[in-house]
Amino acid sequence: MSALPTATAGRSEPPRTEAPHGRAATGARVEFRSLRRAFGPTVALDGLDLTVEPGELLALLGPSGCGKTTALRVLAGFEQPDSGEVLVDGEDILRIPANRRDAGMVFQSYSLFPHLNARDNVAFGLRVRKVSTAERHATAAELLDLVGLPDHGGRFPHQMSGGQQQRVALARALALRPRVLLLDEPLSALDAKVRLSLREEIRRLQLSLGITTIFVTHDQEEALSMADRVAVLNAGRLEQCAPPAELYERPATAFVAEFVGTMNRLPGRLTGNGTVEVAGAALPVDGEAPAGGGPVDVLIRPEGIRAEADPEGTATVVSASFLGSVTRVLLDLPDGVALKADLPSRDAVDLLPGVRVRVTPVPRPVLVVPVAPVRESSAGKAAA
Numbered sequence: 001m002s003a004l005p006t007a008t009a010g011r012s013e014p015p016r017t018e019a020p021h022g023r024a025a026t027g028a029r030v031e032f033r034s035l036r037r038a039f040g041p042t043v044a045l046d047g048l049d050l051t052v053e054p055g056e057l058l059a060l061l062g063p064s065g066c067g068k069t070t071a072l073r074v075l076a077g078f079e080q081p082d083s084g085e086v087l088v089d090g091e092d093i094l095r096i097p098a099n100r101r102d103a104g105m106v107f108q109s110y111s112l113f114p115h116l117n118a119r120d121n122v123a124f125g126l127r128v129r130k131v132s133t134a135e136r137h138a139t140a141a142e143l144l145d146l147v148g149l150p151d152h153g154g155r156f157p158h159q160m161s162g163g164q165q166q167r168v169a170l171a172r173a174l175a176l177r178p179r180v181l182l183l184d185e186p187l188s189a190l191d192a193k194v195r196l197s198l199r200e201e202i203r204r205l206q207l208s209l210g211i212t213t214i215f216v217t218h219d220q221e222e223a224l225s226m227a228d229r230v231a232v233l234n235a236g237r238l239e240q241c242a243p244p245a246e247l248y249e250r251p252a253t254a255f256v257a258e259f260v261g262t263m264n265r266l267p268g269r270l271t272g273n274g275t276v277e278v279a280g281a282a283l284p285v286d287g288e289a290p291a292g293g294g295p296v297d298v299l300i301r302p303e304g305i306r307a308e309a310d311p312e313g314t315a316t317v318v319s320a321s322f323l324g325s326v327t328r329v330l331l332d333l334p335d336g337v338a339l340k341a342d343l344p345s346r347d348a349v350d351l352l353p354g355v356r357v358r359v360t361p362v363p364r365p366v367l368v369v370p371v372a373p374v375r376e377s378s379a380g381k382a383a384a
Contacts, residue, residue: 104173
């Protein structure tokens with residue numbers, strides 16, 4: 001196989017280190033510094049500070065309108081910020097045209113040229129950079145092989161499935177050996193089975209090439225399963241950036257706790273000695289408690305709840321959903337609070353709708369937040 005081309009459009013080639021499988025690592029360090037971008041009265045980025053390490057896969061996760069795609073487009077050169085800096089290997093790139101930023105981008109909609117076959121789509125950027133025909137074809141063949149499409153070079157986009165088209169788009173983004181790979185929800189238009197296969201393939205490629213990758217998604221499972229770290233954005237601000245396990249187990253804010261995974265809100269009362277009383281148990285508070293003590297909401301994951309059948313119990317089973325080794329049980333508490341508990345399936349066989357249960361929180365630190373203004377029972381939610 002041929003080595004990937006080193007055409008740089010006037011840019012000096014940075015030092016490259018060796019990555020697995022004998023390839024040159026192309027990862028760069030990316031820094032967003034105090035980045036701000038507003039569209040009229042809507043603030044998309046509100047002072048974003050974030051660093052992506054060389055060779056890291058970082059997922060930008062958040063609800064629609066949180067600023068994650070805007071951050072990606074600013075890095076790619078498709079948007080200009082109102083203020084702040086974007087540094088790649090220490091160089092502020094905001095004055096550099098998009099086509100010279102050494103970043104490859106893969107879009108949600110594939111964006112392949114319909115009149116070009118897969119080989120020519122992959123080689124298009126090389127043709128623009130005046131790379132020889134032989135080298136273009138050799139590079140395209142290598143990359144199509146790399147993404148698992150060695151026999152698809154002569155096919156046109158309409159002759160390929162969505163997953164195959166996205167693989168071609170990925171190969172095209174890699175053709176110019178970018179130091180940064182940008183993925184803007186590239187799997188959201190695919191069906192579940194193809195998404196799972198392709199996200200595993202993207203991660204394998206990213207690790208083997210050693211390329212710094214920023215992956216925008218609103219899918220928690222994608223972010224947590226693929227990324228070295230996940231940055232959670234909310235209204236243009238960074239809520240937390242951490243490895244997936246830390247993000248899930250030790251969320252820094254109530255927003256992260258409730259956005260990542262499933263979270264219960266239970267009424268509790270601070271005792272003043274670093275603990276909170278909730279569901280008949282005294283649990284240590286994780287982090288700082290709201291000032292003043294008194295009533296609070298306690299955030300507990302479904303796996304942090306134990307439930308056992310008990311005629312004297314204060315909760316009632318609403319439904320039970322079998323999920324394999326785990327069964328998710330929906331419970332109604334006497335004060336109208338809906339509660340989810342994830343239990344080993346062997347322990348949930350008798351928890352049928354209408355059964356009374358005793359609820360006990362697992363004894364471990366919990367987050368507490370000010371009381372929410374409105375609570376809804378599961379019955380109220382069902383009626384809605």
